[in-house]
Amino acid sequence: MKQYAFYLALAVTLSTLSGCASKPPKDTTLRAAEKPYQGKDMTAPWRIGGVFDKKDKSVTIAINGDNVIRASFPPFTPNVNAATNYEGKAVATACKFATGIISDNGRSKFGIAQMIVQKSTGNTANTCDVSVDGEQAVTLYF
Secondary structure, three states, X not given: OXXXXXXXXXXXXXXXXXXXXXXXXXXXXXXXXXXXXXXXXXXXXXXXXXXXXOOOOEEEEEEOOEEEEEEEOOOOOOEEEEEXXXXXXXXXXXXXXXXXXXXXXXXXXXXXXXXXXXXXXXXXXXXXXXXEOOEEXXXXXX
């Protein structure tokens, strides 16, 4: 009986320690704060926001909680453009990213390439300019 109690206590201790040692999954997304946009002929403002997924290097633009645009950055390319229609209006985005595309925030062997791109484009932020019917609506910062 003592042996059973010992093994039970050992099992409980080991399972507790292994649970404490495991790391939570790394969050691979960056969220842009939602911004309001009130366009012409709109009865209520839209809430425009976005998410950048560092793992698959894609950006998703959402309006009022609906994902309306999803675009993936081509390899080693810090810019991506995409467009769609939402509630009868043309919605477009032009994204320019300074980090997370060519390297993971400068912590890889491509850090020098990222610095060269930043210097040549003059861009040091991750932004998406969202336009509605050809009019600049909001700039999202990731």
